[in-house]
Amino acid sequence: MVRYIMRRVFYMLITLFIIATFSFFLMKLMPGSPLSAEDKLSEEQKQIVLEKYGLDEPVPVQYIKYLGGLVQGDLGISFHFDNTPVSKILMDRLGPSLQLGAQSLIFGSLLGILLGLVAAVFHNGALDYTSTIVAVLGTSIPSFVFAGLLQWVFAVELGWFPVALWGSFEHTVLPTIALMIYPMATAARFTRTEMIEVMGSNYITTARAKGLKESEIVFKHGLRNSLIPLITVMGPMAVGLMTGTLVIEQIFAVPGIGEQFVTSIMINDYPTIMGTTLLFSIMFVVIILIIDLLYVVIDPRIRLTGGES
Amino acid sequence: MSKLLEVKDLKVSFNTFNGEVQAVRGVSFDLNKGETIAIVGESGSGKSVTSNAIMQLLPKPHGYVKGGEILFEGEDLVKKSTSEMRKIRGKDISMVFQDPMTSLNPTMKIGTQIMEGLIKHQKMSKEHAKKRAIELLDLVGIPQPEVRMKQYPHQFSGGMRQRVVVAISLACNPKILIADEPTTALDVTIQAQILELMKDIQKKTESAIIFITHDLGVVANVADRVAVMYAGKVVEIGTTDDIFYNPKHPYTWGLLGSMPTLDSAEEELFAIPGSPPDMTNPPQGDAFAARNKFALEIDKVMEPPMFKVSDTHYAATWLLHEDAPKIEPPASVQLRMQGFANTGNKVGDQ
Numbered sequence: 001m002v003r004y005i006m007r008r009v010f011y012m013l014i015t016l017f018i019i020a021t022f023s024f025f026l027m028k029l030m031p032g033s034p035l036s037a038e039d040k041l042s043e044e045q046k047q048i049v050l051e052k053y054g055l056d057e058p059v060p061v062q063y064i065k066y067l068g069g070l071v072q073g074d075l076g077i078s079f080h081f082d083n084t085p086v087s088k089i090l091m092d093r094l095g096p097s098l099q100l101g102a103q104s105l106i107f108g109s110l111l112g113i114l115l116g117l118v119a120a121v122f123h124n125g126a127l128d129y130t131s132t133i134v135a136v137l138g139t140s141i142p143s144f145v146f147a148g149l150l151q152w153v154f155a156v157e158l159g160w161f162p163v164a165l166w167g168s169f170e171h172t173v174l175p176t177i178a179l180m181i182y183p184m185a186t187a188a189r190f191t192r193t194e195m196i197e198v199m200g201s202n203y204i205t206t207a208r209a210k211g212l213k214e215s216e217i218v219f220k221h222g223l224r225n226s227l228i229p230l231i232t233v234m235g236p237m238a239v240g241l242m243t244g245t246l247v248i249e250q251i252f253a254v255p256g257i258g259e260q261f262v263t264s265i266m267i268n269d270y271p272t273i274m275g276t277t278l279l280f281s282i283m284f285v286v287i288i289l290i291i292d293l294l295y296v297v298i299d300p301r302i303r304l305t306g307g308e309s
Numbered sequence: 310m311s312k313l314l315e316v317k318d319l320k321v322s323f324n325t326f327n328g329e330v331q332a333v334r335g336v337s338f339d340l341n342k343g344e345t346i347a348i349v350g351e352s353g354s355g356k357s358v359t360s361n362a363i364m365q366l367l368p369k370p371h372g373y374v375k376g377g378e379i380l381f382e383g384e385d386l387v388k389k390s391t392s393e394m395r396k397i398r399g400k401d402i403s404m405v406f407q408d409p410m411t412s413l414n415p416t417m418k419i420g421t422q423i424m425e426g427l428i429k430h431q432k433m434s435k436e437h438a439k440k441r442a443i444e445l446l447d448l449v450g451i452p453q454p455e456v457r458m459k460q461y462p463h464q465f466s467g468g469m470r471q472r473v474v475v476a477i478s479l480a481c482n483p484k485i486l487i488a489d490e491p492t493t494a495l496d497v498t499i500q501a502q503i504l505e506l507m508k509d510i511q512k513k514t515e516s517a518i519i520f521i522t523h524d525l526g527v528v529a530n531v532a533d534r535v536a537v538m539y540a541g542k543v544v545e546i547g548t549t550d551d552i553f554y555n556p557k558h559p560y561t562w563g564l565l566g567s568m569p570t571l572d573s574a575e576e577e578l579f580a581i582p583g584s585p586p587d588m589t590n591p592p593q594g595d596a597f598a599a600r601n602k603f604a605l606e607i608d609k610v611m612e613p614p615m616f617k618v619s620d621t622h623y624a625a626t627w628l629l630h631e632d633a634p635k636i637e638p639p640a641s642v643q644l645r646m647q648g649f650a651n652t653g654n655k656v657g658d659q
Contacts, residue, residue, distance in 0.1 A: 202411040208366055209406075210426040210477065211399035224416045299416055300461040 005289070012285040019281045020070060023274060024063055032268050053079060066274070075278070076271030080264065086275035089260065094279070096166055097249070097256035100175050101242030108180030109187045109234055113223075116191025121218055123196055131188060138185025147178040147251045164253040175252040179245065183237055187230060194226035201225075227298050235291040239284045312380075313517050314340040314363070314485060319377035321355070321362050324370075328589045332358040334541035335377065340485065345511065345518040347532035347549075349525060349564065353585050355541040356521045360487045362387075363519070364404055365394045381485075400430040403478040407490040409470035413462040419446075419473055420458030426480045445476040448513075449506060468499035472506065479510060486511075487519045492527060504531055525568050529553060529649070534621070537561050540586055540596035547622035553649045556638065557616075557624035559603045566642045579641060595627070603628060603636050 033055075041049070050056045054065060069076060075086035112135075119131035154174060155163040161173050198204065199222055207217045246258040257276065264272035295302045321333040333355040340346050348356045361367050363379055365386060379386040381402065386394065403426075406412040414422060420442050427438040439458070446454035449472040462470055471491060478486055488507065492500035508531060511518060520531055528535055528549065535552040537545040537560065545558040556562055563581040583600040586592050592599065598608035605627050607613075616629035627633055637643065 202406060202408060203414040205366065206404075206406060206412045206474070206477070207414070207425075209364060209398055209404040211395045211397070211429060212425065213395065221414050221417065225414070301415060301463045 005293075008289050008292075012289065015285055016278065016281055020067070020274070020278060021063075023277045024066060025059075027270055027273055028059055030268065053077075070278075075275040078264075078269055078272050080267055080269045080272065086271045089272060090257065090275055090279055093255060093257040093260045096254050097258060098242050100172060100179060100248075100254065100256065101238070103172060103176040104179035105183055105234075105238050105241050107176065108183035109230075111180070112184040112187025113191045113230070115184070115188035117195060117218065117223070119188065119192040120195030120199060120222075121214075123199075128192075131192070135185040135188040135192070138181045139189070141181075142247075143178050143182060143245070144247045144251060146181050147175070147248055150174045150178055151251070164251070166252075166254050171252075175248050175254060178248055178251075179241060183234065183241065186233060186237065190230045190233060191226060194229055195222055198222050198226045224298060228295065231291055231294055231298070235287050236284075239280070239287050242283060312339050313342050313382065314519075315378070315380040316359070316363070317378045317380065319359065319362060319379060320375040321358050321367065321372065322375045323368075323372045325589070330588045331375075331591055332372075332541055332588060333362065334591065336538070336541070336543050337377075338536050338543060338546060340517050340519060342484075343511070343515045343517055344533050345520055345531055346534045346536060347520045347522060347528040348536050348538055349522060349528055350538035351523055351581075351585060353588070354538040356523075356538055357489055358541075359538075360404070360489050360519060360521055363485075363487065364398060364402060365389065366398075366404075396430070399426045399478075399483075400481045401483055402485045402487065403481070403483040405471075405474050405478045405486065405488040405491045408494045409467055409474050410494065412474055413470055415462055417461070418458065419460055419462065419465070423458075423473070423477050423480055426477065430481045441480070442476075445480060446473070448479070448510065449473070449476045450502075451476075467495055468502060471495060471499075471503055475503070475506065475510070479514065479516075482514055483516055485519065486516045487521070489521045490523070491520075493522070493524070500527070507531065525564060537564065540591060541588060542596070542625065544597065544626070545622075545624040547618070547624075551619065551622040554646055555618070555622070556642070556646070557618055557622070557629060558626045559601045559628070560597050561624075562638045562642045563600075565645055566639060568645065595625075605633065 047056070054062060057065075066076070073087075075090070078084050078086055078089055081089060115131045115134060119128040119135075122128050151163050151174060154160050162171050165171060195218075199218075204217060204221060207221045212220075246262055248254070249256040249259045257279075260272070261276045263269075264276065316339070317337050319333055319336045320331070323330040323332055336355065336359055338346065338348075348359065350356050358367070358372070361372075362374055363381075363386065367373060374387050377387070381397070386397070389397070413419070420439065423442040423445055424433075424435070424438040427433045427441055428435065431438075433441065442458060443454045446457055451457050451469060451472055457465075462473070465473065471494075475491075486507075491507070492503050495503060504527060507518065510516070518531075520528070522528060532549050534548050535546065536543045537552065537558065539560050545552065545556065545561045547555075552561060553565070556565060560581075563579075566579045567581060569578055581600055586596050586599070594610050595601070595604065595608040595613055598604040601608070607627050611627075613625045613627045613630075615623045615625050617623055618629065628636055638646070
């Protein structure tokens with residue numbers, strides 16, 4: 001197990017190196033430069049600025065220097081926010097996004113699994129149709145529609161929660177709900193389909209023949225066997241949620257990382273773009289590793305083949 | 310001998326898009342304590358449906374008991390509530406299923422799967438249940454039971470898994486064990502082992518066994534009595550000797566005739582022509598008439614009642630009516646009957 005994880009971490013570093021390289025050169029290919037909007041600066045002044053940030057050097061040299069910094073954990077200094085290290089910007093901005101992402105993921109998937117279970121157990125009954133309708137609406141209506149609705153009903157009309165901004169836990173409630181609709185609907189859909197199949201399998205009949213209660217059968221024998229496909233889709237979704245969704249962060253004026261990322265692309269803030277890309281990549285590979293480990297925990301038939309080859 | 314189970318005129322139907330499928334159309338048999346009855350018939354004859362009806366495990370909401378009674382120790386199982394039935398399932402009546410590869414939960418340890426029933430029905434503590442589960446694994450012939458307890462089904466071979474399934478079904482010392490084709494999915498040597506195991510266990514536990522199979526070789530090996538089913542009905546019932554030495558129903562003749570034997574001279578194996586009738590619309594008269602070369606005119610009009618051959622032996626064919634022409638079983642079947650008699654009913658032994 002430890003050996004397997006170490007191998008995986010090694011591969012993860014290679015992956016990250018490749019991602020860093022690609023995004024570095026892709027970024028250089030982007031139109032414009034960090035100074036393209038600065039019309040008031042004279043050529044000399046621009047030259048001074050370029051020299052200050054090392055942008056006058058040939059691209060390969062910049063690349064080597066950048067990698068050198070990376071190895072030492074230095075993501076560089078933002079062009080835009082005066083002399084602020086990128087790592088500090090990321091840390092400041094990541095908190096709200098992570099919190100919203102984690103909250104919506106946890107509540108969304110738990111509620112979704114519950115909805116899916118209910119639908120599967122009462123297959124073809126009224127509850128099944130209700131839950132299916134909820135799932136279809138949740139997957140097909142974009143989250144910003146829900147966001148607007150939530151703001152109007154719960155903030156403007158009822159006044160239960162703040163309309164927007166960031167601060168207390170109350171501020172997180174509406175954006176969390178808006179974000180969790182999609183993961184909830186997806187989890188419900190997958191759980192339902194998988195559960196219906198599992199509940200028709202022979203080992204469920206064996207469990208029934210033992211005289212177990214239906215609830216024991218569903219939770220002890222059914223649920224675990226229907227989780228694998230769900231985890232497969234929920235993993236990438238988790239990254240998407242935790243790295244912030246621009247739209248929801250904009251609507252609720254959350255100072256999250258999604259909003260930050262888009263701004264830095266617009267103004268060609270190279271170090272910030274690179275830093276954010278790398279951060280997202282790291283989260284992604286880590287979550288994929290966690291998913292692979294979860295598979296093993298859930299299904300004993302899946303083995304880690306880390307030792308050999 | 311006291312009657313443990315009496316199935317009286319059991320009728321089971323399924324609602325499908327094509328209409329009502331009458332899977333079981335009036336099955337009656339009884340089971341004594343410690344006895345083994347085999348229910349034989351081809352696919353779709355209603356064998357498994359009968360056993361699922363006894364367990365009250367018909368797939369809901371499509372399958373339902375349309376009529377009749379299933380008396381277990383005098384109490385009608387059809388009338389039991391779900392929670393009353395749960396107390397019987399796995400405790401008084403338990404089941405061994407056909408496919409050991411899929412009838413165990415792949416994500417649960419073998420030990421836990423055996424202990425579940427013990428904790429549920431016998432109110433055992435976890436420790437106690439663990440001890441009993443190890444005993445059971447030992448009883449069904451699984452080596453190193455303490456180690457095996459902690460393993461998952463995929464770490465067992467097919468035959469070993471079926472032993473585990475047998476252990477689960479035996480956990481609470483059931484009065485009746487329903488074995489629904491327990492050896493069909495296994496290869497022949499393993500089949501023989503599982504049959505030996507079941508006979509052995511029956512001696513030790515005195516459970517009665519309902520053995521569902523389409524393999525007459527297996528029947529001869531394990532059963533005290535045999536019920537032959539066709540199109541949702543019992544067409545012939547008797548002791549194993551009655552069925553093998555003195556079969557009366559043309560369908561039983563067909564089954565016996567299509568059994569491969571070591572010394573059969575004929576090149577080609579006999580097969581009963583045609584296929585079973587459509588049970589959404591069962592034919593008038595004897596359901597077997599269309600495939601029966603001995604069918605009489607009356608078979609097409611009226612269903613034959615059960616005729617008594619002896620105290621233990623009944624068959625539903627008009628050929629047994631006093632006015633019917635005397636018809637002897639076909640020569641090949643007669644040859645086989647003699648063969649069985651000579652070898653002393655050991656056709657199934659390999």
